[in-house]
Amino acid sequence: MKVFKVSSVELDAMMQEWSKVHRVYAPVLAKQPATSSDCAPGWRRVDGGSALTLSTGPTPASVKSFFFPQPETLLTYTLENNHPDKGLMREPAKSKKMQVVVGVRPCDARSVLLNNLPYQEDPFFQANRQRTALVGFTCEQTLSTCFCSQMGGSPFGSEGLDLAFSRTQDGFIVEVGTAKGEVLMAGLDLAPAEESEISALASRRSTGGKADATELDTLKGSELGRLYDAPMWKSLGESCINCGACTFICPTCYCFDIQDEVVRGQGRRIRYWDSCMFPLYSLHTSGHNPRGQKVQRTRNRFLHKLKYFPDRFGPFSCVGCGRCVQDCPVNIDIREVMSDLLAVE
Amino acid sequence: MIGGGIAGVQAALDLANSGFLVHLVEGTTSIGGKMSQLDKTFPTNDCSACILSPKLVECGRHFNINLLTLSDLIALEGEPGSFKAVVRQRPRYIDPEKCIACGLCAEKCPKKVSNVFNEGIGERKAAYLSYPQAVPLKYALDPDHCIGINKPGRCGVCAKVCPAGAINFDDTAKEHVLEVGSVVLALGFSPYDPSSLDFTGYGRLPNVVTAMEFERLLSPSGPCMGHMERPSDGREPKRIAWLQCVGSRDINRVGHPYCSSICCMFALKQAVIAKEHAHGEFEPSIFYMDMRTHGKGFENYYNRAKDNGVHFHRARVHSVIPAADPGNLQLRYVDEQGQVNFGEFDMVVLSTGLQVGKQTLAMAEMLGLELDADNFIKTDSFNPVATSRPGIYVCGAASEPKDIPQSVMEASAAAAEAGQIMAPARWSETSKKVYPAEMNIHAQAPRIGVFVCHCGINISSVVDVEAVAAHAKNLDGVVFSQCNLFTCSQDTINQMVSIIKEQGLNRVVVASCSPRTHEPLFQETLRDAGLNKFLFEMANIRDQDSWVHQLEPEKATAKAKDLVAMAVARVRGEGALPYNTVPVTKSALVIGGGVSGMTAALSMAEQNYPVTLIEQSECLGGNGRKVYRNWKGDKFLPFINELTARVTTHPQISVKLNTEISDVTGSVGKFITTFSDGHSFEHGVAVMAVGGQAYQPEGQWQFLHGINPHVQTLLELDQRFIDEDATLGEVKQAVFIHCVGSRIPERPYCSRVCCTHAIDSAVRLKELNPDMDVFMLYRDVRTYGQRERLYQEARAKGILFIRYDLDHLPQVSEKDGQLVIHAHDPIIDANVIIHPDMLVLATAVQPRQQTGVLSKFFKCAVDSQGFLLEAHMKLRPVDFATEGVFLAGLCHYPKPMEEAIAQAKAAAARASIILAYDAVPAESVTAVVTPAKCTGCGLCVAVCAYNAVSLDENGVSTVNTSMCKGCGACVAGCRSDAVTLKNIGNEQIMAAVDAAFM
Amino acid sequence: MTEQSTNWEPKIIAFLCNWCSYAGADLAGVSRFQYPSNIRIVRVPCSGRVSENMIMSALKSGADGILVSGCHPGDCHYISGNYFARRRFALLSNLLDFIGIEPGRVNFSWVSASEGEQFAEVVQSVTEKVKALGPASRLVKKIDALETALQVA
Amino acid sequence: MPTINETVSEEIRAQARKLLEDGTVAAVIGYGSGSLPMTVKPLVVRSPEDCRKLIWNTFCVLNLANYLPATLKSVEPPRGPRDPKPEGPLPKVAICATGCWSRSIVVQIQEHQVARDRVVVLGVGSRGMVSRRKVEALFGGREILAVEEGDHDLIIQGADFSETINRWDVVRDNCQTCTHPDPVLVDVRIGEPVSERKNPNPFIQVDALEQKSGDGRWAWFTEEFATCIRCYACRNACPLCYCPTCFVDDAKPQWVGKSLDAVDTGLFHILRAYHCAGRCTDCGTCETVCPKGINMRMLTKKLNKDVLNLYGIEAGMQPDAPLPLTTYAMDDPQQFMANEPGSGKEGK
Incomplete structure (x- = not known):
């Protein structure tokens, strides 16, 4: 793997x-608009010149919407009377231009890999992944709400990043992780990183920021029925207000719904974020709702992340970014949920 | 039914709806009468045309009303139950079967004549429609002025332009011989013509107009489109004077000793409405003798008018002369202080009285009917709609001046009387249409047919109808579209039926005129073709497109395309709706055993419907037993005893005394009422006649009543008359105080009966002892109508009238048992002290306290005073908003017995309409709740004006379809979209909106 | 979609109650009072049937102007529908003004069955106001515009 | 000396225990402590032992009335949809309520969501609740690890700092302009009544926005709501948003699209606020729970202002009074219809 040395000034120039x-x-x-003219919510288009500022901990908005836009147009059509193409569905032309997302944290980078598991064969997700390069910065500092290590990640992890920047005494070293990373580095005249800097990073990785999901891993082996019937859900479900805040800010929640929207005779079929917290999510046409009660929906979200997903794909569907811990209106703390679940054993 | 004014129309509808075939004979080209000329109506300021039109349309379309316009009854022979009537129908010269009311004939007609409908203000053509909402909506040629008729071959423009070929100069009169069971006269009145009253200047001064003329000036459909303009120069008047009693209460020059009863309110209303019309400063003044605002809601209206700057002058104007400023008028009058005053006005309105028309007199003579002293058709005190000839009834202003609600009540009462005679023949002469079985379209894809109308050239001269039809062809769900010259013509209608069948259409859109006039016709066509009539929409591309965008054909065409697309989108989401009905339990409950209750019960029983009459006390008769006689001198007791006997012995009436109501469930067609004895009773209709009660004097109105034995109320005095108390003749001096407890802030209404009652009692005292001194302390003498004669008689007998006002109440005290009354006489501006040996208080009439409780049982409303509130003050005076429940008598408002009897009969007539059917139709477009979406918040319950929505035991909203009127207030109010209106749901409406942008 | 072109004509959705305002519109026709052709009338039973959702949805769909008209207070065919509506409309009208929807986009009036000329005047004045405001953009959903944004994101 | 809120907490615990022990209520709705500084957890306590978990502090920002209908349902004996209603009175629930929350309960009673006789209101005067977002803003990006609450001060601690700030300065906007801090519906009084905060103008923020031009207000609106992620926390945290299917989820017609289109988002907020007209008690929960800190309260407050000015009604003051949109007066103001020819005739 190629590792280069980069100063702050050089980063700007890059x-x-x-x-x-x-x-x-x-x-x-x-505060920034959810849908500004040409950007995913929580991100802004930069053309250099403005220095990159990052806060401690995860970025306010996750990178999810670059891969899983809210909404994604699947098809378009016209219903205009007398139009020759009336009712004909067309796939919209989509940009294939590369987009570079700078400032990504290791937790979010991992989330893309996790979401890739269910979306392996989803052409829309894959197309977006194809054209998106993630330029990340490892975390020398974390927040009290960060728990990426517990979920199998690391504050210093480079997994999923095309370029991973880590701070050194006088700047950064950058690891080129992928072919897309190579493309970004092509033509830049940078000095290779010094061995000492590389080993310093390695030692930080092996000490403070070591991924350790061993404790939680026991959940993967435990019997679903017992977790499902645990009494903890009742009180949890009782306080949960079933909003979608956690799911929408979560980098690894990936559920969607599809709808047609028609305005002035122009129609589009969109896929947009849905939340398993909403009753409508699981409502059947018949009127029956298999998760008609709040407690069922709350339980589903956590068991999906911590049991169903790992049972199917291996890893947990949580990267420990702690966004939901910070933003849940009723202080449902997934870390507490996890420890309660472990206590069920 | 002779006469097509509001009374005639009401009686015709009531009779036709209760199973009788009605021939409605109207002398002019259209029905509607005087009411159609009014702008607004008091006391609600309702738009007259708005509330009248639906009745006229219903009448015009009624399967069992044979509308004969331009017709006169010329002979009548036979007996009640089998008369032979000869009706002569004058030629219309325009075939109503062909006329499509496009108006081209009138537009092109070269002959201008004075506009009769506008009281001669402005002009119309010899080919004309008397007013825009006329029923039938068919033009006519005026034979007095039409050139083509009078000089054949000289004109004929209308025949050339008429796209329907409806003009027929050779039209001739026809005679119809009709077999009828009864005749009802609703001949109306004719306004007094003030031309001979030279002091008014009418006829000489253009800005002196009659009230009816002013009404047309105010009306948006009148000669100046609702902009108040005075005739001389078109300027908006800033000061208008109304002169009351022009042609009324005037023996001297007019020979009308009676009060016309309605003119005070008429003037008040005009003053208020004119003020609303006026831009900027406006000063209305009313010159009057007594303000007679004795009807329901009138006194409040009067008070509001005073508060809103209407000036009142108690004076008779001496003369109206031209002022220096051209067009302006100077009034000379003497005020109450005896001062001569001058006032300058921009306009003067003469509140002309009502009188019997010449045709009425001729008709009465032809029919051999007795007239009263004022030439009105004579009626009986205890049967106010019966004429002197059996089987012939009269309603409305032909028997005495009266307002619209009273006329409507009498119309229904006359219908009840006629219905009694004809009860055995019910449904025998009527016909009923039979429709083919309806196709079940459930789960069928929409197959919509679009019919685009040229309407002659009314639409096609502006809108490119072929392009519209072509546009429609491509709309979703449309499988057929075509243009028609006249979609409403009989041949097109027939063709439509076969197209629906051939093309297998399951929804239809007609793009033509207004659904308000033509939807029923096309819906009928769908039924004829075996389609549910609710699978239909109209696109209004004439009244709301071609006629209003005449100079923009391209835009009008684009709009028409949109309107058709919107109608198609709307109909696409519509489904078949049930023709809802509610089965009727054929029995009635009458609550209250007074004269009103007994009369209503008897009237229904005479029509062969079983009636249960409940009375809370131990005897029948109610307040009527407490009153000695009416103003005509007819004693009450013999009548009541006879009535009681007829009621108690009638085989169809079951009387329950000492009975009250403890619960009511159900709605029109089937109420279940539980009585205080625990029994329950199932009935289809109910009549509330729970009466009223006399106010017991208290506070400043007590006047030593209950303290000094010489102080009594009118009813207490009546008891002494009834008991033939000999000591009454020994009274030397008697004083009556009027308005005790009435027309005060706590009770801001006039009790209507007390002036007449008090004066009659005073007259009675004078009869007993002609030397007795009698003083009447009054505020306004409200001896309305022919009761005015009583007032004259009282004055002739020497009874003295002294006015008081609320600032100068009479003071009553006693000294050693002797009454002392201090009063202020405003005419001589001096205090008067009287030492009477009798004081009589004319106390207010109040609603009973139980009225409110009872009204809740039947979900009826009460007004702020606690009187029952009818469905509509003007046109539905005995109905409630809640269907199947009716009201009569004092619980509605204070009224004399003859009016209570008329109202009771009216209530019986209205109730009998429901009882005449095995099931009554209910609204099809009703609200429906999706329980899963309902939060049970109850907002829908609160906003429903018909009590049709309630929360069930699970707290979920449910709609009682039989009570729902389909207004959609609940739908718009519901946050969770749990309520929708069938076929007028958000889905259909928004589909239409979206279609406008496709 | 070229809304700003010089011969732009607004589309105005009018929700009219069946008993008064729709009848007033008919009377305007019968009386041949001419008014601008931009209005698209939707017949509803009562002004009380018109909800905030309907008004906002019509705006969203692209109505350049909206008119809701019912019976004068006291004249409601359904007794009280327009009274309830008046409260709802008052609050909505103020709220829309508050968030910056141009006064004149959403209009309310009372027109009786006998006020044909008044109806024509109301339409005239509403159309003039809307024309002066130009095409509606606020709260108008634009599928095309959003499409572009998403394609680059 | 214990702080005011410590005393209140103690009283809540004692009253809750008593009510549960003597069987008056089957559950008590209150707050438990949170896992982060300045957070609390809504808590339903069903046993006397659990009452020790109940706390009261200056961060109790969620309107607990939101939990009342569901909790009432939860204590009813279970029954199927066709089972008859149980005989006799149903179990009661106690709930801690401040002024605005108690007014929400009143609205719930007016709207038949809650039966008055099944609720025991533990009335607490609100001294104003602190906005976590305001505190965080004061400290820029520095992470706050602990907050200690005094009666008038807050001691804010981070990894490398400890600062004391004035409590009132960080009290939420709605609390600062509150006119009814004391509960209007009380069964058990907790703590001392709070003197009415004398606000010269409870609508100060609305007034300020009204002063802007139309374009300025539109700019505010579009900016303010642009960050919305449509998570519906505002709706779900609101005790008055209890529709089983919200209008946003209607499909026929689809009133509001469901993605992040600015128009759809704007319409959602306008209509949601409108649906609270005459019902909202300005508890501020919607704004507080919004993960993006959107001031949607501005819309409801504007409606509150109009409802008060036009109809003289404040939401939730009288359980037996009609709601403003379920009633009317003949002479209701109709200036909004002014300037239309043919209208305003009856107008004042």
Whole structure:
């Protein structure tokens, strides 16, 4: 793997270079529109010149919407009277232009890999993945709500990143993880990183930020029925208000619904974020709802992340970013849920 | 039915709806009468045309009303139950079967004549429609002025332009011989013509107009489109004077000793409405003798008018002369202080009285009917709609001046009387249409047919109808579209039926005129073709498109395309709806055993419907037993005893005394009422006649009543008359105080009966002792109508009238048992002290306290005073908004017995309409709840004006379909979209909206 | 979709109650009062049938203007529908103004069955107001515009 | 000396225990402590022992009335849809309620969501609840690890700092302009009544926005709601948003699209606020729970202002009064219809 040394000034210059050929995005820290003119919510288009600022902990918005846009147009059509193509469904033309997302944290980078598991054969997700490069920054500092290590990640992890920047005394070292990373580095004249810096990073990785999901891994072996029937769900479900905040800010929640929207005779079929917290999510046409009660929906979300998903794909469907811990209106803390679940054993 | 004014129309509808064939004979080209000329109606300021039109349309379309316009009854022979009537119908010269009311004939007609409908203000053509909402909506040629008729061959423009070929200059009169069981006269009145009253200046000064003329000036459909303009120069008047009693209460020059009863309110209303019409400052003034606002809601209206700046002058105007400023008028009058005053006005409105028309007199003579002293058709005190000839009834202003609600009540009462005679023949002469079985379209894909109408050239001269039809062809669900010259013509209608069948259409859109006039016709066509009539929509591309965008054909065409697309989108989502009915339990409950209750019970029983009459006390008769006689001198007791006997012995009436109501469930067709004795009774209709009660004087109105033995109320005095108390003749001096407890802030209404009652009692005292001094302390003497004669008699007998007002109440005290009354006489501006040996208080009439409880049982409303609130003050005076429940008598408002009897008969007539059917139709477009979406918040319950929505035991909203009127207030109010209106759901409406943008 | 072209004509959705305002519109026709052709009338039973959702949805669909018209207070065919509606409309009207929807986009009036000329005047004035405001953009959903944004994101 | 809220907490625990022990109620709705500084967990306590978990502090920002209908249902004996209603009175539930929450309960009673006789209101005067977002804003990006609450101060601690701030400065906007901090419906009084906060103008923020131009207000609206992620926390946390199917989930017609289209999002907020007209008690929960900190309260507050000005009604003050949109007056103001020819005749 190639590792280079980069100063802050050079980082700026790199971003400027990239923005000449690609669309480059950086996180926004302040309030920003969910759908601005050409950007995923919580991110902004940069063209260099503005220095990159990152806050401690995860970016305010996850990178999910670059891969799983809210919404994604699947088909378009017209219903205009007398139009020759009336009612004909067409796939919209989509941009194949590379987009570079700068400022990604290791937890979010991992989330893309996790979401890739169910979306392996989803052409829309794959197309978006194809054209998106993630430029990440490892975390020297974490928040009290961060728990990526517990979920099998690491604050210093580079998994899923095309380029991984880590701080050094006088700047960064950057690891080139993928072919897309190579493309981004092509033509840049950078010095290779020094061995000492590389080994310093390795030692940080093996000490403070070591991935350790061993404790939680016991859940994978435990019997579903017992977890499902655990009494903890009642009180949890009681306080949960079944909003979709956790699912929408979560980088690894990937559920969607599909609807047709028609305005002034122009129609589109969209796929948009859905949440298993909403009663409508599981409502059948018949009127029957298999998860008609709040407690059932709350339980589903956690068991999906911590049991159903790992049983099917291996890893947990949570990267420990802690966003839901911070933002849950009623302080449902997934870390507490996990320890309660472990206690069920 | 002779006369097509509001009374005639009401009586015709009531009779036709209760199973009788009605020939409605109207002398002019259309029905509607005087009411159609009004702008607004008091006391609600309702638009007259708006509330009248639906009745006219219903009448015009009624399967069992044979509408004979331009017709006169010329002979009548036979007996009640089998008369032979000869009706002569004058030629219309325009074939109503062909006329499509496009108006081209009138537009092109070269002959201008004075507009009779607008009281001669402005012009119309010799080919004309008397007013836009006329029923039948068919033009006519005026034979007095039409050139083509009078000089054959000289004109004929209308025949050339008429796209329907409806003009027939050779039309001739026809005679119809009709077999009828009864005749009802609703001949109306004719306004007094003030031309001979030179002091008014009418006829000489253009800005002196009659009230009816002013009404047309105010009306948006009148000669100045609702912009108030004075005739002389078109300027908006800023100061208008109304002169009351022009042609009324005037023996001297007019020979009308009676009060016309309605003009005070008429003037008040005009003053208020004119103020609303006026831009900027406006000063209305009313010159009057007594303000007679004795009807329900009138006194409040009067008070509001005072508060809103209407000036009142108690004076008779001496003369109206031209003022210096051209067009302006100067009034000279003497005020109450005796001062001569001058006032300058921009306009003067003469509140002209009502009188019997010449045709009425001729008719009465032809029929051999007795007239009263004022030439009105004479009626009986205890049967106010019966004429002197059996089987012939009269209603409305032909028997005495009266307002619309009273006329409507009498119309229904006359219908009840006629219905009694003809009861054995019910449903024998009527016909009923039979429809083919309806196709079940459930789960069928929409197959919509679109019919686009040229309407002659009414639409096609502006809108490219072929392009519209072509556009329609491509719309989703449309499988057929075509243009028609006249979609409503009989041949097209027939063709439509076969197209629906051939093409297998399951929904239809007609793009033509207004659904308000033509939807029923096309819906009927769908039924004829075996389709449910609710699978239909109209696109209004004439009234709301070609007629209003005449200069923009392209835009009008684009709009028409949109309107058709919207109608198609709307109909696409519509389904078949049930023709809802509610089975009727053929029996009635009458609550209250007074004269009203007994009369209503008897009237229904005479029509062969079983009636249960409940009375809370131990005897029948109610308040009527407490009153000595009416103003005509007819004693009550003999009548009541006879009535009681007829009621108690009638085989169809079961009387339950000492009985009250403890619960009521159900709705029209089937109520189940539980009585205080625990029994319950099932009935289809109910009549509330729970009466009223006398106000017991208290506070400043007590006047030593209950303290000094010489102070009594009118009813207490009546008891002494009834008991023939000999000591009454010994009274030397008697004083009556009027308005005790009435027309005050706590009870802001006039009790209507007390002026007449008090004056009659005073007259009675004078009869007993002609030397007695009698003083009447009054506020306004409200001896309305022919009761005015009594007032004259009282004054002739020497009874003295002293006015008081609320600022100068009479003071009553006693000294050693002797009454002392201090009063202020405003005419001589001096205090008067009287030492009477009798004081009589004319106390207010109040609703009973139980009225409110009872009204809740039947989900009826009460007004702020606790009187029962009818469905509509003007046109539905005995109905409630809740169907199947009716009201009569004092519980509605204070009224004399003859009016209570008329109202009771009216209630019986209205109730009998329901009882005449095995099932009554209910609204098809009703609200329906999706229980899974309902939160049970109860908002729908609160906003429903018909009590049709309630929460069930699980707290979920449910709609009682038989009570729902389909207004959709609940739908719009519901946050969770749990309620929808069948076929007018959000889905259909928004589909139409979206279609406008496709 | 070229809304700004010079011969732009607005589309105005009018929800009219069946008993008064729709009848008033008919009377305008019978009386041949001319008014601009931009209005698309939707007949509803009562102004009380018109909900905030319907009004907002019509805006969303692209109505450049909206008119809701019912019977004058006191004249409601259904006794009280327009009274309830008046409260709802008052609050909605103020709220829309509050969030910056141009006054004149959403209009309310009372027109009786006998006010044909008044109806024509109301349509005239509403159309003029809407024309002066230009094409509606606020709260108008645009599928095409969103499409572009999503394709690049 | 214990702080006011410590005393209140103690009283809540004692009253809750008593009510549960003597069987008056089957459950008590209150708050338990949270896992992060400045957070609390809504808690339903069903046994006397669990009452020790109940707390009261200055971060109790969620309107507990939201939990009342479901909790009432949960204590009813279970029954199927066709089973008859159980005989006799149903178990009661106690709930801690401040002024605005108690007014929400009143609205729930007016709207038949809650039976008055099944609720025991533990009335607590609200001294104003602190906005976590305001506190965090004061400390920029520095993570707050602990907060200690005094009666008038908050001590904020991070990894490398400890600062004392004035409590009132970080109290939520709605609390600062509250006119009814004391409960209007009380069965058991907890703590001392709170003196009415004398606000010169409870609608100060609305007034300020009204001062802006139409374009300015539109700019505010589009910016404010642009960050919405359509998570519906505002709706779900609201005690008055209890529709089983919200209008956003209607498909025929689809009033509001469901993705992040700015128009759809805007319409959702306008209509949701409108649906709260005459019902909202300005508890501020919607704004508080929003993960994006959107001030949707501005819309409901505007409606509150209009309802008060036009109809003289404040939501949730009288259980037996009609709601403003379920009643009317003949002479209701209709200035909004003014300037239309043919209208305003009856207008004042």
